[in-house]
Amino acid sequence: MTDVSLTTCNTYEKTEIRTALEKVLSPLGGLGWVQSGMLIAIKANLVSMMKPETAATTHPALLCELVRMLKEKGAEVVIGDSPGGLYNSFAVNRVYSATGMKDAEREGATLNQNFEMREASFPEALVARDFTYTAYLDEADAIINFCKLKTHGMMGMSAAAKNMFGVVPGTFKPEYHFRYPDHKDFASMILDLNAYFAPKVKLCIADAVIGMEGNGPTQGTPRKIGALLASASPHALDLACAYLIGLGVNDVPTLQVAHENGWIPESVDALKIDGNLDSFVINDYHNIHVRRSLQFEGHGKFAAMFVRSALRAVPRPDKKTCIGCKKCAEICPAHIITMKNGIPTIDRENCITCFCCQEFCPVGAMKVHRPLIAKLLNHKK
Ligand code: SF4
Numbered sequence: 001m002t003d004v005s006l007t008t009c010n011t012y013e014k015t016e017i018r019t020a021l022e023k024v025l026s027p028l029g030g031l032g033w034v035q036s037g038m039l040i041a042i043k044a045n046l047v048s049m050m051k052p053e054t055a056a057t058t059h060p061a062l063l064c065e066l067v068r069m070l071k072e073k074g075a076e077v078v079i080g081d082s083p084g085g086l087y088n089s090f091a092v093n094r095v096y097s098a099t100g101m102k103d104a105e106r107e108g109a110t111l112n113q114n115f116e117m118r119e120a121s122f123p124e125a126l127v128a129r130d131f132t133y134t135a136y137l138d139e140a141d142a143i144i145n146f147c148k149l150k151t152h153g154m155m156g157m158s159a160a161a162k163n164m165f166g167v168v169p170g171t172f173k174p175e176y177h178f179r180y181p182d183h184k185d186f187a188s189m190i191l192d193l194n195a196y197f198a199p200k201v202k203l204c205i206a207d208a209v210i211g212m213e214g215n216g217p218t219q220g221t222p223r224k225i226g227a228l229l230a231s232a233s234p235h236a237l238d239l240a241c242a243y244l245i246g247l248g249v250n251d252v253p254t255l256q257v258a259h260e261n262g263w264i265p266e267s268v269d270a271l272k273i274d275g276n277l278d279s280f281v282i283n284d285y286h287n288i289h290v291r292r293s294l295q296f297e298g299h300g301k302f303a304a305m306f307v308r309s310a311l312r313a314v315p316r317p318d319k320k321t322c323i324g325c326k327k328c329a330e331i332c333p334a335h336i337i338t339m340k341n342g343i344p345t346i347d348r349e350n351c352i353t354c355f356c357c358q359e360f361c362p363v364g365a366m367k368v369h370r371p372l373i374a375k376l377l378n379h380k381k
């Protein structure tokens with residue numbers, strides 16, 4: 001059975017997308033599981049009020065075509081996500097407008113307007129035995145996780161597994177960063193969200209047509225990859241996505257935890273892949289190497305502690321770009337950013353390196369800064 005399928009998709013042109021979607025889904029059985037009358041929720045990545053050309057969100061042209069295909073099968077479709085910030089009609093509808101979701105609405109999809117929240121109890125979780133989630137997912141018969149391949153300040157990469165953090169209502173996200181300040185715990189929590197919804201998630205698709213490199217997940221640079229990927233497993237899909245941009249299990253905490261739990265092999269070589277993965281690899285993809293320190297963790301507690309503090313990437317404002325809007329100070333879950341002379345100052349001792357300040361800076365002024373020693377040791381940009 002195919003673990004991951006991938007195919008070429010060079011543009012967001014309608015005709016190319018339809019061909020690419022059909023081709024990438026075919027080795028996984030296509031949409032044969034879809035029955036007439038089903039309600040299918042597409043969990044897109046709608047991280048913020050970002051236009052499609054910024055490559056921060058799942059491209060609306062892909063969602064439009066998938067909606068058409070699902071409607072042809074007689075299914076009803078709801079598209080949803082909980083971006084950062086308030087989870088209410090006003091805030092989320094502004095995100096729908098900015099991200100081009102109204103196009104998908106014109107194709108017959110409903111843009112989720114149910115902003116109720118529910119409590120989940122998940123005793124078998126790795127760490128998140130209880131959590132709050134967006135209730136609209138309960139109404140769906142099945143979920144399609146349609147993610148965007150991007151760099152990510154905290155997790156190194158955002159693709160399928162990270163996309164499921166969007167089931168946590170935006171108002172609760174800062175609390176979860178604070179509850180799980182350790183990156184591996186945070187990754188475990190994300191994997192718990194994936195595991196909880198796994199029975200309903202029939203398909204994961206990655207928009208890697210134009211990915212995001214550099215200062216992701218919102219203020220990076222669009223980078224053409226030219227691929228669409230699909231899998232039944234978010235972790236297998238993520239392993240393949242990571243390989244495309246030059247990352248491995250030790251670079252992405254969600255992959256590391258998935259591997260430690262036996263859900264994915266260490267290398268894509270052990271996956272059954274339909275398509276030529278190597279032909280899409282980008283050797284100079286500009287990644288954020290926040291987690292190279294993971295490689296040192298087998299060298300004892302004190303070595304690991306030293307490595308964590310000496311090599312850890314931290315947020316740092318670029319004074320030339322900063323417009324003094326205070327958004328970073330408002331969103332910081334640890335409340336450790338104060339404004340001095342219009343520039344944010346970070347209390348480093350108490351920073352939990354969640355990179356929310358970097359993710360939600362509207363002008364990309366908050367950067368992920370890697371200490372020089374980390375750059376020298378890892379020989380990465
Ligand atoms: S959010 Fe960005 S632009 Fe606004 S104060 Fe913080 S660093 Fe400056």
Ligand code: SF4
Pocket residue numbers: 315331332333334335336337346350351352353354355356357358
């Ligand atoms: S300063 Fe930035 S990275 Fe540090 S805790 Fe606050 S939001 Fe998170």
